[in-house]
Amino acid sequence: MYDPLIDPAVPAAQPYPASYWAASTASTEPCNPLMADISTDVLVIGAGYTGLSCAIELAGELGREVTVLDANQSGWGCSGRNAGFVLRGTGRLGLAQLAKRYGTETAQQFHLEYGAALERVQQLIAAADIDCQAQAPGYLKVAHKAALGRQLPQQAEYLQRQFGYQVEYLSQAELQQRYMHNTQAFGAIRFPDCFGVNPLALAQGYAKLAQQSGAAIYGATPVLSWQRSGQGFIVQTPQATVQCRQIILATNAYTGKGFYPQLNRASLPALSSVIVTQPLTAQQLAASGLNHTQLVMDTRALKYYYRKLPDNRLLFGGRSAVYGKDADKACYPERLLVALKQCFPQLQQLEMAYHWSGWVSVSFDDMPRICQSEPGLFYAAGYCGSGLSFSSLAGKRLAQLASGVTLPPLPIYQSGLTPFPLPQFRRLGQQAYYQWGRFKDRYL
16 A cells, blocks of 8 residues: 555555445546646645645635646545544644643634534535535544543533533433443543535535636646746646646645655654444344444544444444555454444444545644645645544635635644654654553553
8 A cells, every 4th residue: 555654656547445435426527637738826736625625715715726636536545535524623632632732712713713614514515515425413522431431521511611612421321322332431522513424425526616616627647746937836747747826735644755755754644444344234223322323433542433324334443554565454454343343242243344544644743734835835734634624624724825815823824734853763653652552542
C-alpha cells in the first residue's frame, strides 16, 4: 500500500479501494485527465472534501476561476474511505482540553466554528441533493471502563454549562436499555447533532456541485512539479502544463514524501482500518441492542468506533498497521472482528464481509491548520482522523483566505503546522505510543 513517509508520490489513475463504500455506491463518470495546457486563477490540488469544498466556495461564492487536479478521482483518498462520522470537532482535543490550552473564551469560539462545520456539510448536501444516506443524528461517547464512566456526569454538566451544548448523560443501565448491550460500556455522553453518511457518495456529490458552480476538475492528473513564474506558478502534469496565480494544497495525509516536504514533515500519517460485517439478523440486532443509527466511539487511547449501516451491517474501525507495506495483513481486520465480538458476545457468529484501510494525518500538537505557507501557496491539513465535517469548512476557509477575507480569530488560522522534531523517527514514536496505548487501555 502507498506510504506517505516512503513513497515520493501518490500512485496515479488507481481504482477506488475495494471498500464497502465503493461496492455500494453508484458509480459516477470519472473526471478526465488534463491533456492540454491551461491557465487558471487558482489551482486546487486534491479532490477530497477540503479541495472540493474550496472549489465550491471559490467558484460559486467568490466568483473566481478555479481548477482542481487529482492524481486519481474525487474521494479516492481519506474522503472516500473513512467511516462516515460527521462529528462536531476536529483534531484530538476535546472542548475541555481546548479550554485548558487556549482559555474558555477561545474554546467557546472553537465550539461555534465546529457547529459551522456541521452546518456546512448539511448545506452542501441540501444544495446538491446528495444521496449520501444521511442517518438520523446522535453520537455516543462510550466509557470503556467503570472508572471513566463515573467521570461522565461531570463532563456532560461542563459542556452544558460552559458551551450551552445540550449533551445527554446516560448511565450504564440507560445505555444498555436504550442503545446497546455492550459488555465494555459503562455509560456514555450523547451528542445530539452528529450523524452518519456514506462518505464516498458525499465526496462525489461535492464534485458534482463544484462542477455546477463553475470549477473544472481533472482526474488521473498527478502534479509532478511546480515552480514560480512572475506573480504565479507553472505546474507540470504528465500531459500538460498549468499556469496559475495561486496554489491550494488539499492533499492532507496523501501528501507524498517528495511532493511538498514542508507539509510532509509536519504530518504523521497513521493508518486506520475499517471492517464491515454481513447484515445482522433481526435476532442479532435485538440481542446486541444495536437497532439504531447512533455513531459510537469509545474512550480508549486506541479508540474503536462503530455504527449500524442502513442495510443492517456493522461498520467497526480502529488503528491498523504502522507501515503501508503491512496494511493488507490479515491480522488487522481479524483483530477488529475479535474486538467487536468482545464488546458484543451476542454476535459470535457474525462474519466480516469487507476490510480496507487508509491514511489520516496526525499533527504534532493534535490540531489542524489552515494557512498561507508562503506567498500564493495555501494548505489545510492535520485533522487527526476527525475531519469529515471540519475539512468541508476548512475548504471554505481556504477559499476565503486565498481571497483576502479575514478568518475567525482562532489559533488554527494563525500559523502553519509545526514540523515534528526528528521527523525521521516519527514511526518509532508512533510504535511507542501504540504500545503505551495498549497498556493504558488494558491496565489504567
